[in-house]
Amino acid sequence: MPHVSSASDQRAAVIAGFLGWTLDAFDFFLVVFCLTAIGREFGKSDAEVALSITVTLAFRPVGAFLFGLIADRYGRRLPLMIDLVFYSVVEVLTGFAPNYVVFLVLRALFGIGMGGEWGVGATLVMEKAPPRLRGLLSGFLQQGYALGYLLAAIAYLFVFPRWGWRPLFFIGGLPALLALFVRMRVKESEVWEKTKRATWRHLGRSIARQWKLFLYMTLLMTTMNLASHGTQDMYPTFLQRQWGFSPAHRSIVTAISMVGAIIGGTLAGLLSDRLGRRKLIVFSLMFAVIVVPLWAYAPSEGLLVAGAFLMQFFVQGAWGVIPAHLSELAPNEIRGFLPGFSYQCGVLLASSVVFLEALFAQHVSYAAAMALTATAVFAMAIAATLAGPERRGIPFEDLK
Numbered sequence: 001m002p003h004v005s006s007a008s009d010q011r012a013a014v015i016a017g018f019l020g021w022t023l024d025a026f027d028f029f030l031v032v033f034c035l036t037a038i039g040r041e042f043g044k045s046d047a048e049v050a051l052s053i054t055v056t057l058a059f060r061p062v063g064a065f066l067f068g069l070i071a072d073r074y075g076r077r078l079p080l081m082i083d084l085v086f087y088s089v090v091e092v093l094t095g096f097a098p099n100y101v102v103f104l105v106l107r108a109l110f111g112i113g114m115g116g117e118w119g120v121g122a123t124l125v126m127e128k129a130p131p132r133l134r135g136l137l138s139g140f141l142q143q144g145y146a147l148g149y150l151l152a153a154i155a156y157l158f159v160f161p162r163w164g165w166r167p168l169f170f171i172g173g174l175p176a177l178l179a180l181f182v183r184m185r186v187k188e189s190e191v192w193e194k195t196k197r198a199t200w201r202h203l204g205r206s207i208a209r210q211w212k213l214f215l216y217m218t219l220l221m222t223t224m225n226l227a228s229h230g231t232q233d234m235y236p237t238f239l240q241r242q243w244g245f246s247p248a249h250r251s252i253v254t255a256i257s258m259v260g261a262i263i264g265g266t267l268a269g270l271l272s273d274r275l276g277r278r279k280l281i282v283f284s285l286m287f288a289v290i291v292v293p294l295w296a297y298a299p300s301e302g303l304l305v306a307g308a309f310l311m312q313f314f315v316q317g318a319w320g321v322i323p324a325h326l327s328e329l330a331p332n333e334i335r336g337f338l339p340g341f342s343y344q345c346g347v348l349l350a351s352s353v354v355f356l357e358a359l360f361a362q363h364v365s366y367a368a369a370m371a372l373t374a375t376a377v378f379a380m381a382i383a384a385t386l387a388g389p390e391r392r393g394i395p396f397e398d399l400k
Contacts, residue, residue, distance in 0.1 A: 012185040013128045014137060016178065017121035018144040020084060023175040024117050025148025026155075027091045027110065028056065030172070033156040033236050033251070034165035041165075042100040046237060047358040052104050053233055056111040057225075057351035063115030064337075064344035071336030072196070072203055076124040076189045077182060079116065079336075084179040087113025091172025115347070119340010126327035127191040127335065131393045132273060134328070139269020139320030146261035146316050149232065153258065157251035191396050195332035206333045214342055216388050217326060221346025223384040224322065226353050226377035227285065231295075231315050233354045234361075234370065235308070242366040243304070257308035264313030265320030277325040277392050281385045284317035285378045292378075296371035311374075318381070328391040335396075353377070 031038070031053055039049040063083070070079040090109045097103035122141060129137045152168075159168050207214075236254055239245040245253065264284070272280040288311060295307035326339035353373065360369040 009185075009187045010128045012181075012187075013125050014141065016080070016182050016186050017125040017141050019178050019181075020080065020117050020121045020175065021141065021144035022148040022151070023172075023178065024087065024114050025145040026151045027087065027148075027169070027172040027175075028114060029149045029152035029232075030156070030165075030168045031056070031107065032233050033152060033247075033254075034160065034168065035237055036240065037160070037165045038103070042103065044100055047355060047362070048100075050234070050237075050354050050358045052107045054351045054355045055104055056107045056114065057229065057347045057354075059108045059111030060115030060347045061341060061344040063112035063117075064119050064340040065115075066112070067116030068119050068337035068340045069203070071120045071123065072192070072334055073200065075192055075196075076120055076127075076336060077186060080120045080124065081179040081182050083113055083116040083120065084175045084182070087117070088173045088176035091169055091175075094172070095166040095169030115340070115344040118343060120336060122323040123327060123336045123339060124186070124189055126323055127189040127396060131395060134324040134393065135273035135277070135321065136266070136270045138272075138322070138324030138327075139266040141323050142269070142320045143262045143265040143316060145319075146258045146265060146312065149261070150255050150258035153251040153255040157248055157255075160247055191332055192336070203334070206331065207337060210331060210334065210338060213329065214338060217329065217338065217342035218345045218349070220381075220384045220388060221322075221326075221343045222349040223346075223377060223381035224319065225343075225346045225350035227288070227315055227374075227381045228319060229347075229350060230353045230357065230373045230377050231288075231311055231370070234357045234366075237358070238361075238366040238370055241361070243301075253305055253308055256305055257312040260309035260311075260313035261316035264315075264317035267320075268317035269320035269324065272321045272324065273393070276390060277321045277328070278385050278388070278390050280321050281318045281325075282382050284314045285382050285385075288314035288318070289375060289378045292371050292374050295374070296367045324392075325390070327396075328394055329389065332396055 035046060035049045039046060067079040067083050087110055090106055090113055094106045097106055125137060125141050126134060155168055155171060236250045239250045239253055268280045268284055291307060291310045291314060294303060295311040298304035298307050327335060330338040357369050357373055
């Protein structure tokens, strides 16, 4: 018999989903911070090491596809636990990579693990959250990504100057411990128990019927990932190349920007429960456009820090709405698969933005490359958001 989700079960699911995404992002952004150092050790340029970030992003749909299907067929808990252990092992192995080729292969494998975590974790949390709190918890959950970035900056600040880049990846084994927490404290989703498909054939038919929704969600997530990765992934390198900041200096500025992200994402998620999902995404991105000149061309360090804070406040404000928005758009029987797979297909389509920014910066300044890219992708994300539907606060049992 399906169980009724208790308050303690809901809290445990939120903690598991939040920490899973936090540690996933922590592992991902270690490469961002160590990009130049890794390239120096392997004899590669910034653009070549940035290609490993593109490879990680490109392999995320594979993880979303595999773990999403398992989540809709066998439940949310099992694939979440397997995924946490898998990407933890890969991250530790990255610290032992003997050369660039092995490093690239391991980053591809990590992409599979990273792609699986968000869809399964977000679905589990959203299915357990009360409809009136979905936006708030959506913003909180998504900012696990910003917290992961913040923790990566702190770890880089204290570990890298003394021991270099490799020990940072050994810390990436921590998510394996989170799998034990999921096993002991998190119960299965009651929404899945009520609406699960009996066979793979039935599940496949449910997915095939939603191809139009899949295309729209993929378009939306392509533009949203362009906005996020286009303003985050090369930012530490921008601070190094454009401003000449030391590792410690870069870590501090990035950490401050992630504080803005956490505040903005949570606040926008909360407001979306009252004002609507699409409206908050559009408003956040419009303000991000206004901040671009300050973010890229600040005349002083103080204004640079303010621009970094405000940029991520608004970009991640838009992102804070996404877990709730995609979960509400997806039918019950394929919610483990559809939001995560469309999200990661969007990542795949947007994955070249980091590599292209690095190449662009070789011909113009880093500031110009970042500013032009950000303005273009914000406009695209606004248009994609306005083109789609919204089902704010709908009870999941009403979705077919």
